[in-house]
Amino acid sequence: MRFYTIATLAAAPLALAGTLAFAQANEPRAPDxxxxxxxxxxxxxxxxxxxAHVFNGRIYVYPSHDVDAGIPDDDLGNQYAMHDYRVLSMDRPGGPVTVHPVAIDVKQIPWASKQTWAPDAAYKNGTYYLYMPARDKAGVFRIGVATSTSPTGPFKAEPTPISGSFSIDPAVFSDSDGQSYMYFGGIWGGQLQRWATGRFDATAGDTDLRQDDKPALAPKVAxxxxxxxxxxxxxxxxxxxxxxxxxxxxxxxxxxFFEASWLFKRGGKYYFTYSTGDTHFLNYAIGDSPYGPFRYTGHIMSPVQGWTTHHSIIQFSDRWWLFYHDTQLSNKNHLRSAKMTEMFFNADGTIRQLDPFKK
Known part of the structure; x- marks a missing residue:
């Protein structure tokens, strides 16, 4: 048995306070x-x-893999020169993260030339599917699919992209009736503005249509x-x-809408979530069908450090988790780090807005 004097007990809170103060003082902080x-x-x-997805009770994260190719920042995203995919996994939120070997490289995608941007994944009947946007041989973004018997790969790509696919940021949602839907699209470097007429138009502009008084360019679903x-x-x-x-x-x-579609279902409602890009918010809109329409409801997260963010949302053990990224480790827009945090809902189904920085 250990005994404490009154003096020791009196000093204990001061020691604890000092430890906390030291930890807070040495906590990583943004430049501001x-x-x-x-x-x-x-x-x-x-x-x-x-x-992020939950497969067989384990969390798997399918990110893009940022690399530094020495390309200056521009509005077309040429600095985002990713060329392969690595899968992360963990057994629970906050648990150790495993970084798995390369799941697939752009050299193994027959139709693609470069820029394997933000992917998504799905599972059905013993097969795992990896959905991959990349530029084809003509420099046009398409979306392809690769398959594996393991959630971490290696994945084998189909020889051609999905017919009728274009632009970037595929997100596949599987409903309770067994039907699955892909949401996709992104403006500026994602080329969605070049498909406004239904056919690719290389002269349509490098950003958006610049028609501020008309309906915004819409993401796609199939x-x-x-x-x-x-x-x-x-x-x-x-x-x-x-x-x-x-x-x-x-x-x-x-x-x-700018990019980064993600759909989830809660309480019988469909939540379509997305990034606003140049204003740096994550937003959500709620609908009664996977096709929409979706009524704009609010922000999910305020701007992160970095040019923009791109996210996913999962439920794990009756709690909801937001995955996103920022530039904490590099302070460079093209070298980003994935993060996760718990998110919360109000009684009416709205989402409590998160701040990526502590108050």
């Missing part, structure tokens, strides 16, 4: 002095656009075929509307 809400999942490589390798129908617009049911306009940069 703010403390981060969460820390990177891994620190020995740069990963971004984390697409139901997947039974084998999860093709669209079962032509893609259609995902309508994001305001409180009155009118389309969000192109000039409404704090609410309009």
């Amino acid at each position: 002095g703010r403390a981060y809400l969460a820390q990177p999942l891994v620190t020995d490589l740069y990963v971004a656009d984390p697409s 139901r997947m075929s039974a084998d999860m390798k093709q669209f079962a129908e032509p893609s259609r617009d995902v309508q994001i509307v305001d409180e009155a049911g009118n389309p969000i306009l192109g000039g409404d940069h704090e609410r309009r």
Whole structure:
């Protein structure tokens, strides 16, 4: 048995306070002095656009793998020169993170030339599917699929991209009735503005359509075929509307879609979530069907450190988790770090807005 004197007991709170103060003083901080809400999942490589899923009770994260190719920043995203995919996994939130070997490299994707950007994954009937945007041999972004019997790969790519696919940021949602849907698209470097007429137009501009008083460019959705390798129908617009049911306009940069579609279902409602890009918010809109329309509801997260963020949302053990990225480790827009934090809902189903920095 250990005995303490009164003097020792009196000093204990002071010692604890000193320890906490030391920890807070040495906590990693942003250049402006703010403390981060969460820390990177891994620190020995740069990963971004984390697409998280729960397979067989384990969390798997499918990010893009950032590399430094020495390319200056531009609006087309040429500095994002990713060329392969690495899968992360953990048995629980906050648990040790395993970085798995290369799942697939762009050299193993027959139709692709470069820039393997933000992926997504799905599982059906013993097969894992990895959905990959990349530039084809003509420099046009398409979306392809690769398969594996393991959630971490290696994955084998189909010889051609998905017919009718274009642009970037695939996100596949599987509903309770067994139907699956792909949401995709991104403006600026994601080329969505070049498909406004239904056909690729290289002269359509490098950013958006610059039609601020007209409906914003819309992300796309298509139901997947039974084998999860093709669209079962032509893609259609995902309508994001305001409180009155009118389309969000192109000039409404704090609410309009930019990239990073993600859909989840909660309480019988469909939550379409996305990034606003140049205003740096993560937003959400709620609908009654996987096709929408989705009523704009609010921000999920305030701007992170870095140019923008790209996210995913999962439920694990009755708690909800947001995965996102920032530039904490590099302070460079093209070298990002994936993070995760718990998110919360209000009684009416709305999401409590998160701040990526501690108050």
